[in-house]
Amino acid sequence: MxxxxxxxxxxxxxxxxxxxxxxxxxxxxxxxxxxxxxxxxxxxxxxxxxxxxxxxxxxxxxxxxxxxxxxxxxxxxxxxxxxxxxxxxxxxxxxxxxxxxxxxxxxxxxxxxxxxxxxxxxxxxxxxxxxxxxxxxxxxxxxxxxxxxxxxxxxxxxxxxxxxxxxxxxxxxxxxxxxxxxxxxxxxxxxxxxxxxxxxxxxxxxxxxxxxxxxxxxxxxxxxxxxxxxxxxxxxxxxxxxxxxxxxxxxxxxxYWGWDPVENAALMPWLVMSAYLHSVIMQEKxxxxxxxxxxxxxxxxxxxxxxxxxxxxxxxxxxxxxxxxxxxxxxxxxxxxxxxxxxxxxxxxLALLRDERHLDGMLSRESAFLYNNLLLVAIAAATFLGVIFPILTEALRNVKITVGPPYYQQVNGPLLLGLVALMGIGPLLPWRRTALPLLVQVLRVPLVALVITLAGLLAGGVRSPGPLLGFGVAALVLAAHVQEFYTGMRARQRVTGEPALTALVTLTTRNRQRYGGYLVHLGLVLVTVGVVASSFFQVSKAVTLAPGQRVTVGRYTLTYEQLSRRQEPGKNVTFARMAVAKDGRDLGAIRPGKAFYPNFNDQPASEIVIRTTLLEDLYVVLNSWGEDGSASFYVFVNPMVAWLWIGGAGLLVGGLVAW
Known part of the structure; x- marks a missing residue:
C-alpha cells in the first residue's frame, strides 16, 4: 500500500x-x-x-x-x-x-x-x-x-x-x-x-x-x-x-468552549462566512x-x-x-x-467594483445587514487579536503570554449580544428606509416579549445583568421570528385557504433562502439560551469522599459506594460507583471512571457521566483516588446545556432548508 x-x-x-x-x-x-x-x-x-x-x-x-x-x-x-x-x-x-x-x-x-x-x-x-x-x-x-x-x-x-x-x-x-x-x-x-x-x-x-x-x-x-x-x-x-x-x-x-487557540481558529472563518452569507444578499438585490x-x-x-x-x-x-x-x-x-x-x-x-446603490437610511434592511456584518467581523477581529497576541509578544519581547477566557468573554460577550438583538430587529425592517414610528409599531410584539421576560426574571430573583440581557434579547428575537412566520402564514391562508400547517410548510419551501435563514436565527436563539444559562447558573463542587460518604450539589445528592476496576478491549478502566438522588428521589447508580491505554499510561482519559434533561445536566468526573479507597470528584450541575445542542441542530436544519 x-x-x-x-x-x-x-x-x-x-x-x-x-x-x-x-x-x-x-x-x-x-x-x-x-x-x-x-x-x-x-x-x-x-x-x-x-x-x-x-x-x-x-x-x-x-x-x-x-x-x-x-x-x-x-x-x-x-x-x-x-x-x-x-x-x-x-x-x-x-x-x-x-x-x-x-x-x-x-x-x-x-x-x-x-x-x-x-x-x-x-x-x-x-x-x-x-x-x-x-x-x-x-x-x-x-x-x-x-x-x-x-x-x-x-x-x-x-x-x-x-x-x-x-x-x-x-x-x-x-x-x-x-x-x-x-x-x-x-x-x-x-x-x-x-x-x-x-x-x-x-x-x-x-x-x-x-x-x-x-x-x-x-x-x-x-x-x-x-x-x-x-x-x-x-x-x-x-x-x-x-x-x-x-x-x-x-x-x-x-x-464546552474554553476559547482555546484552536477552537478560536475554527470559529473565525465561521464568523466571516456568516457575514458573507448576509452581505452577499445586498449585492444580489x-x-x-x-x-x-x-x-x-x-x-x-x-x-x-x-x-x-x-x-x-x-x-x-x-x-x-x-x-x-x-x-x-x-x-x-x-x-x-x-x-x-x-x-x-x-x-x-477597484474601478470595476463601484456600488450601484448606497444606503438610503440608517434604519433599513440594508443597514441591518451592514451592522450585522460589522458585528460579526468585529467578533472575528477581536478573536484573531486574542489568538495572535501570544505569538507577537513572544516574537517581539520573548515573553509568553496567555490570553484566557476572561478577555473573550468581556470583549466578545457584548458584541454577541448586540448581534443576537439585531437578528430580532433586522428581518422586520423594510428595504431603503424606515420611519421611527413604523419601527416601534413592527417591534411592538417583540418588545412586549422582552418586557414580560425581564419582569419574570426579576420576579424570580435574577439580578445579574448578564442573564437579564441574554434571556431578554433571546425572547425578543424569538417573538420577532414567530411574528414573521405567523404573518407570512396568515397572508398565504387568506389567498389560498390552506390549513395553517400546510400554509406554513409551503411558505417555507417556496421562500427557502429567507425562511431557512429565520430557522438559523431561531437555532441561534436556543444556543444563546443554553450558553447564558450554563454560564451564569452553573453549580460546581470539588470533593474527596470515603466509601459511604455523600455530597450535595444543587438538588442532587451523590453517595460514593466503592472503587472498582474492569478490563475492556484496548484499555483498563478504574471507576467509582455512586448512587444518585434528586430531591430525595432515587435516580439509580452512575460509574464515572478513568481509562488507561497501553503506551499512554501517563495520559488517562476521563470517562465522564452526564445525565441530561432539558433543564439541566448532572456532570460527574472521577479525578483521582487513594490507596485507602477514597476518591476525588468534580461535580457540576449545568443548566440547559441541551438547548445548545438542540439549537446547533437547528442551525444545520436551517442551512439545509436554505439550500
Whole structure:
C-alpha cells in the first residue's frame, strides 16, 4: 500500500502542476483543447488522490505497521472504525484528507459549471489546483503519510519513503494507537467536518479570484457559489458544534468552549462566512458591498489556512494542536502569498467594483445587514487579536503570554449580544428606509416579549445583568421570528385557504433562502439560551469522599459506594460507583471512571457521566483516588446545556432548508 500511495501522490503532484500552467495558458492563447486537457488533468488528480486515500485506509484496516503513520496512530485493539478515523488523526493523514477532498470538490465544481460559467473555469481550475499543489508538495516531500520504517544494522529504526542504503524493512509487532482523547465517537465527526469546512471555503474563493482575474464581476460568480458557500458554512457549523460536544463529554472540565487557540481558529472563518452569507444578499438585490464581499471571502479563505497553520505549527499551546513541526513556516509562507496575491488582485479591479446603490437610511434592511456584518467581523477581529497576541509578544519581547477566557468573554460577550438583538430587529425592517414610528409599531410584539421576560426574571430573583440581557434579547428575537412566520402564514391562508400547517410548510419551501435563514436565527436563539444559562447558573463542587460518604450539589445528592476496576478491549478502566438522588428521589447508580491505554499510561482519559434533561445536566468526573479507597470528584450541575445542542441542530436544519 505504501508504494501505491506514494506513487499516486507523486503523480497527482505532477499533473496538478500541469493544470496550474495549462488552464490559464489555454485561456490566454484561446486554445480550447489545452483548457480541456487541463480539465481532464484535474479529474485525473482527483482520481489519484482517491487512490492515495484508499491506500492509507486499507493500510490501517490491514494493520500495516511498516508504514510509520499507521504504526503511530493505530493498533490491533482499536475497533475498525477508529482505524479508519485514524486517517485524519495525525498530521500527515489530515493533510491527505484536506487535499483529497479538495480535489473531489474541485472536480465537481468544475463539472457543474463547465458550460454555465465557461469563461471562469480556466482561472478556477488554476486557483484550486494551485492550492492543491501546496498540499501535495507537503505530502510528497515534508510530511508523507506513506513513510515506511527501516531497520539499520545497528538496530536503530528510521523512517523514509524510499529505502535508504544498508537497511531492511522494519515491521513492529504492534502499533502505538491513537491518543486516548481520540478514542471517542466524536472522532468520527468533528475532525472531518472541520477539515471539510476549511477546505470547502476554497471553492467560493477560487470563483472570486477567477472573477477578478477575468474581470467578469457580475453576480454570476455569486450565484454559482451560493450553495458551495452554504455547504462550507454548514461544515464549519457542524465542526464547531461537534467540537464543543466532544470537549464537553471528553475533557472533563465541565464546559464546552474554553476559547482555546484552536477552537478560536475554527470559529473565525465561521464568523466571516456568516457575514458573507448576509452581505452577499445586498449585492444580489441592491448592487451594494461588492468590494466588501470579495474582501470577506478572501479573509475567510486565509483564516481557514490560518486555522490549519495554528493546528500544525505548534506555535500555540493547545490540547487540540499537533506538536511543533517544520510545517508552520511553510503554512505561514503560503498564507502570506495567498493574502498578498488576493489583495493585489482586488485592488487592481477597484474601478470595476463601484456600488450601484448606497444606503438610503440608517434604519433599513440594508443597514441591518451592514451592522450585522460589522458585528460579526468585529467578533472575528477581536478573536484573531486574542489568538495572535501570544505569538507577537513572544516574537517581539520573548515573553509568553496567555490570553484566557476572561478577555473573550468581556470583549466578545457584548458584541454577541448586540448581534443576537439585531437578528430580532433586522428581518422586520423594510428595504431603503424606515420611519421611527413604523419601527416601534413592527417591534411592538417583540418588545412586549422582552418586557414580560425581564419582569419574570426579576420576579424570580435574577439580578445579574448578564442573564437579564441574554434571556431578554433571546425572547425578543424569538417573538420577532414567530411574528414573521405567523404573518407570512396568515397572508398565504387568506389567498389560498390552506390549513395553517400546510400554509406554513409551503411558505417555507417556496421562500427557502429567507425562511431557512429565520430557522438559523431561531437555532441561534436556543444556543444563546443554553450558553447564558450554563454560564451564569452553573453549580460546581470539588470533593474527596470515603466509601459511604455523600455530597450535595444543587438538588442532587451523590453517595460514593466503592472503587472498582474492569478490563475492556484496548484499555483498563478504574471507576467509582455512586448512587444518585434528586430531591430525595432515587435516580439509580452512575460509574464515572478513568481509562488507561497501553503506551499512554501517563495520559488517562476521563470517562465522564452526564445525565441530561432539558433543564439541566448532572456532570460527574472521577479525578483521582487513594490507596485507602477514597476518591476525588468534580461535580457540576449545568443548566440547559441541551438547548445548545438542540439549537446547533437547528442551525444545520436551517442551512439545509436554505439550500
Amino acid at each position: 505504501a508504494e501505491v500511495g506514494s506513487a499516486a501522490l507523486l503523480t497527482a503532484l505532477i499533473i496538478a502542476a500541469y493544470v496550474v500552467v495549462a488552464a490559464p495558458l489555454g485561456a490566454r492563447t484561446r486554445r480550447p483543447l489545452l483548457v480541456a486537457s487541463a480539465r481532464n488533468g484535474l479529474l485525473v488528480v482527483a482520481g489519484f488522490m482517491t487512490v492515495a486515500a484508499l491506500a492509507l485506509a486499507l493500510a490501517f484496516l490491514r494493520h500495516d505497521f511498516n508504514i510509520r503513520y499507521v504504526a503511530e496512530n493505530s493498533n490491533r485493539a482499536m475497533p475498525w472504525y477508529y482505524g479508519l478515523a485514524a486517517l485524519w488523526g495525525g498530521q500527515p493523514g489530515s493533510l491527505l484528507f484536506w487535499a483529497w477532498t479538495l480535489t473531489l470538490f474541485a472536480a465537481l465544481a468544475v463539472h457543474l459549471n463547465w458550460r454555465r460559467n465557461s469563461e471562469l473555469m480556466p482561472a478556477v481550475m488554476a486557483v484550486l489546483m494551485g492550492i492543491a499543489l501546496f498540499f501535495l508538495v507537503l505530502l510528497n516531500f515534508i510530511s508523507s503519510p506513506f513513510e515506511r520504517l527501516w531497520a539499520l544494522s545497528d538496530g536503530r529504526v528510521i523512517g523514509a519513503v524510499l529505502q535508504p542504503p544498508a537497511t531492511i524493512p522494519y515491521f513492529p509487532i504492534e502499533g502505538r494507537g491513537l491518543n486516548p482523547l481520540l478514542w471517542d465517537h466524536g472522532m468520527m465527526a468533528h475532525p472531518p467536518m472541520l477539515l471539510l469546512g476549511y477546505m470547502s471555503v476554497s471553492i467560493p474563493y477560487a470563483f472570486a479570484m477567477a472573477a477578478l482575474l477575468t474581470g467578469n464581476l457580475s453576480t454570476r460568480w455569486l450565484r454559482a457559489t451560493r450553495r458551495w458557500t452554504l455547504m462550507s458554512w454548514g461544515f464549519l457549523t457542524a465542526g464547531n458544534l461537534f467540537g464543543a460536544w466532544w470537549a464537553y463529554h471528553v475533557l472533563g472540565w465541565g464546559g 441592491r448592487g451594494m458591498l461588492k468590494v466588501w464581499n470579495l474582501g470577506l471571502i478572501i479573509v475567510a479563505f486565509n483564516l481557514a489556512i490560518f486555522g490549519t497553520f495554528v493546528v500544525r505549527s505548534g506555535v500555540l499551546s493547545s490540547v487540540h494542536a499537533f506538536a511543533q513541526s517544520s510545517l508552520g513556516p511553510l503554512f505561514f509562507m503560503f498564507l502570506g502569498t495567498a493574502l498578498l496575491f488576493s489583495l493585489a488582485l482586488l485592488f487592481s479591479r
